[in-house]
Every structure is written in structure tokens, then in C-alpha cells.
Amino acid sequence: MSVQASSASIAGKPCRWGIMGAAAIARKNWQGLRWAENSRLIAVASRSLERSQSFILECQGSVPQPHEVEALGSYEELLAHPEVDAVYIPLPTGVRKEWILRAIAAGKHVLSEKPVTVSVRDLREIVAAAQKANLQFMDGVMFMHSARLEPMVAQIMDSERVGRVRRICSHFSFHAPESFFKENIRASDKLEPLGCLGDLGWYNIRMTLCGLRGQMPHTARARCLQTTGNGVPTEFSAELDFEGGTTASFYCSFHTETQQWAHFSGEKGYVSLDDFVLPWFGTASRWSSHQAQVVAEGCFMRMENHERYHAVDEIATGGSTAQETNMFRTFSNNVLTNSPDSYWPEMALKTQLVLEACLLSARKDQPVPVEAC
Numbered sequence: 258m259s260v261q262a263s264s265a266s267i268a269g270k271p272c273r274w275g276i277m278g279a280a281a282i283a284r285k286n287w288q289g290l291r292w293a294e295n296s297r298l299i300a301v302a303s304r305s306l307e308r309s310q311s312f313i314l315e316c317q318g319s320v321p322q323p324h325e326v327e328a329l330g331s332y333e334e335l336l337a338h339p340e341v342d343a344v345y346i347p348l349p350t351g352v353r354k355e356w357i358l359r360a361i362a363a364g365k366h367v368l369s370e371k372p373v374t375v376s377v378r379d380l381r382e383i384v385a386a387a388q389k390a391n392l393q394f395m396d397g398v399m400f401m402h403s404a405r406l407e408p409m410v411a412q413i414m415d416s417e418r419v420g421r422v423r424r425i426c427s428h429f430s431f432h433a434p435e436s437f438f439k440e441n442i443r444a445s446d447k448l449e450p451l452g453c454l455g456d457l458g459w460y461n462i463r464m465t466l467c468g469l470r471g472q473m474p475h476t477a478r479a480r481c482l483q484t485t486g487n488g489v490p491t492e493f494s495a496e497l498d499f500e501g502g503t504t505a506s507f508y509c510s511f512h513t514e515t516q517q518w519a520h521f522s523g524e525k526g527y528v529s530l531d532d533f534v535l536p537w538f539g540t541a542s543r544w545s546s547h548q549a550q551v552v553a554e555g556c557f558m559r560m561e562n563h564e565r566y567h568a569v570d571e572i573a574t575g576g577s578t579a580q581e582t583n584m585f586r587t588f589s590n591n592v593l594t595n596s597p598d599s600y601w602p603e604m605a606l607k608t609q610l611v612l613e614a615c616l617l618s619a620r621k622d623q624p625v626p627v628e629a630c
């Protein structure tokens with residue numbers, strides 16, 4: 258079936274999805290697919306039929322889809338499936354490129370996990386292939402689909418309350434146990450060679466880019482603070498320079514206990530949040546804006562906080578308003594209206610460009626220019 262025919266035949270119906278790989282994160286996105294009313298999960302493929310069967314059984318027992326989901330014993334079967342329009346690919350980064358390209362060649366729209374690939378070169382190949390085939394390509398950064406993102410960025414850009422943005426800082430980390438470094442894909446040089454920079458730094462970079470409405474830095478200087486024995490980064494920090502004098506720093510690590518905060522500092526105030534990747538459990542997504550002031554009156558000098566709290570109604574995970582549900586909703590809508598949005602591959606590419614410059618800078622131990630998009 259040609260790509261054109263595949264797109265035309267789905268008008269008026271839900272976007273039909275397949276999941277490639279019984280990954281841990283696919284369980285959360287099983288829910289995203291469950292709650293996005295314009296999406297329907299058709300099949301889950303694993304390299305082992307037993308694994309896709311037990312994955313489906315477990316997920317149906319936890320959050321039932323309103324219909325049966327087919328278990329497949331190979332990724333090839335998923336790509337050949339005539340009823341699947343879009344494929345979600347949560348495979349390890351080291352093996353992902355091949356399957357993304359094969360999915361595109363099979364005429365499937367692709368939602369890929371992050372970090373998309375191990376190099377800018379590979380991602381450019383993917384983006385070009387998807388564009389040529391008129392297919393949607395997107396990376397699975399859920400916070401891009403949170404209802405709080407746009408109002409928060411609008412505040413960061415507010416010339417009255419925040420003023421010109423001078424500095425962005427972010428931190429994303431968790432403390433992994435010993436066993437993680439032996440067993441988890443994130444510590445494998447073959448499966449996740451970008452380590453914490455790919456797993457966590459991808460988000461730091463993306464949030465920094467969002468805070469500046471996509472403006473790219475021109476220079477990166479970075480340090481790999483710790484690696485595994487086979488060179489996988491496990492603790493990393495970087496500094497980015499932007500035109501106009503704005504700077505950003507980020508830190509990501511598998512060694513420091515869980516934190517996920519970002520600060521956007523302007524000449525008049527700042528915006529902050531402390532759950533920028535995985536929203537705190539609850540039914541509202543929050544952030545704060547601040548205009549601290551020192552007030553002197555006679556012999557009294559006081560620091561006034563002037564913090565304002567902002568929130569949008571949004572369930573943290575597992576429901577109709579959750580950011581992962583919005584991700585599938587938006588993606589499916591683009592498929593159903595046959596209008597792939599180039600914003601998504603562009604943001605993925607920008608993120609990978611900054612990431613690669615950081616990696617190179619750390620390896621060379623010197624500042625490196627960031628390639629343009």
C-alpha cells in the first residue's frame with residue numbers, strides 16, 4: 258500500500274497504533290493510547306510471542322483497552338500489519354534507528370522514544386525519510402504536551418514580570434542502585450551509549466530550548482563527570498551560550514537522588530518548576546513565578562518573596578488530560594488529518610544537535626560550536 262493510500266484510508270477513523278517492543282515505558286503509554294479517544298491500539302510486537310502475550314495480558318488486567326489487542330512475535334509482523342497506521346518505538350537507542358527507518362519504509366508514522374538516535378547524522382536521515390514519505394515523526398517527550406507548557410513559556414517571555422531571559426538552569430537526576438549498572442539498558446555501551454546525557458539530558462536540553470522558544474545556542478562547553486567502565490556517561494554537566502548573552506547550564510546524573518527542576522531567570526523576575534519531566538502525582542500541574550525584592554525602610558531591611566503559584570487542571574499520569582495522552586492525541590490528529598507537523602522533527606533535531614555538541618565538547622575538553630538546524 259502506498260503512503261498516500263494509507264493516509265487517505267484512515268479518514269474519519271481512529272489512528273491505529275502498534276507498539277514495537279514490550280518495554281517498561283510502553284506500559285505507561287498503553288494508558289496514553291487507552292485515554293486518547295482518537296487512537297486505537299491494534300497490536301503489540303515483541304521479539305518473543307510469549308512476551309507480547311504476557312505484556313498484553315498484564316496491561317489488559319491493569320488498564321483494559323475497550324477491545325482486543327493482537328500479540329505479535331516479531332517486529333516485522335507489526336510493520337507488515339495492514340491495519341496499523343502508526344508505530345510507537347520504545348526500543349533501546351542503540352537499535353532504534355534501523356527500526357525507525359524500516360517503519361517509515363513500510364509507510365508507518367513513527368513516535369520514537371528519546372534520545373532518538375546516537376548521532377545527528379542518523380537523525381537527519383530519519384527526518385529526511387519521514388518528510389519524503391509525508392509521515393509524522395515525533396520523539397516521545399511527554400512534557401511537550403503538558404497543558405502547562407505554553408502558559409509557562411508565555412510567562413518566561415513576559416517582558417514585565419520576567420524581563421529579558423539571561424539564564425536557564427536545570428537538573429534532572431536519580432540515584433541508581435548498583436544492580437542498575439549491571440542490568441539496565443541505560444548503562445550499556447551498545448544499547449544506550451549516550452547514558453545519562455541521552456536518558457536525562459535530552460529533557461534538560463529540550464526544556465532549555467522551549468524556554469527560549471526554540472532559539473539554538475551557538476556554543477557548548479561540557480564535562481562528563483563520571484562514566485561506567487566502558488565509557489557510558491553517568492554524570493554530566495554543560496554550559497550553553499546563546500546570541501544576545503543568554504546562558505544556560507544543565508546537570509544530569511544517575512548518581513544524585515531524584516530531582517527534576519528548571520529555573521528561567523530574567524532581569525525582572527524568574528519562573529521555576531520542580532517537576533518538569535514527570536509531574537508530581539495529582540490533578541494539577543504547577544509552576545511558580547517570582548519577583549523577589551529587598552525593601553529597606555529605616556533600620557528595617559526585608560526580603561519580600563512575591564511568589565505566585567500557577568496551575569492547570571491536568572492529571573499527572575494515566576487519564577484523559579495526562580501529558581502522555583495529549584501526546585498520542587496530537588500525533589493521531591496529525592495522522593488523521595494527513596498533516597504531519599514539521600515542528601516535531603525540528604525540535605528533536607535541535608535537541609540532538611545540542612546534545613552532540615555537548616558530548617564532543619566533553620570529549621575534547623574545550624568549547625565547541627553548535628551546528629545549525
Ligand SMILES: NC(=O)C1=CN([C@@H]2O[C@H](COP(=O)(O)OP(=O)(O)OC[C@H]3O[C@@H](n4cnc5c(N)ncnc54)[C@H](OP(=O)(O)O)[C@@H]3O)[C@@H](O)[C@H]2O)C=CC1
Nearest residue numbers: 278279280281282303304308347348349350370371397442
Ligand atoms: N519518554 C519517557 O518518559 C521514557 C522514555 N524511555 C526511553 O525508552 C527506551 C526504553 O526504555 P525502557 O522502557 O526502560 O527499556 P526496557 O529495557 O524496559 O525495554 C526495551 C525493549 O526493547 C526491546 N529490545 C529490542 N532489542 C533489544 C535489545 N537488544 N536489548 C534489550 N531490549 C531490546 C525489548 O522488547 P522485546 O523483548 O519485547 O522485543 C525491550 O523490552 C529508552 O531509550 C529510554 O530512554 C524510558 C522511560 C520513560
Ligand SMILES: O=C1CO[C@H](CO)[C@@H](O)[C@@H]1O
Nearest residue numbers: 430431443456457534535
Ligand atoms: O525518559 C525517562 C523519564 O525519566 C526517567 C527517570 O526518572 C528516565 O530514566 C526515563 O528514561
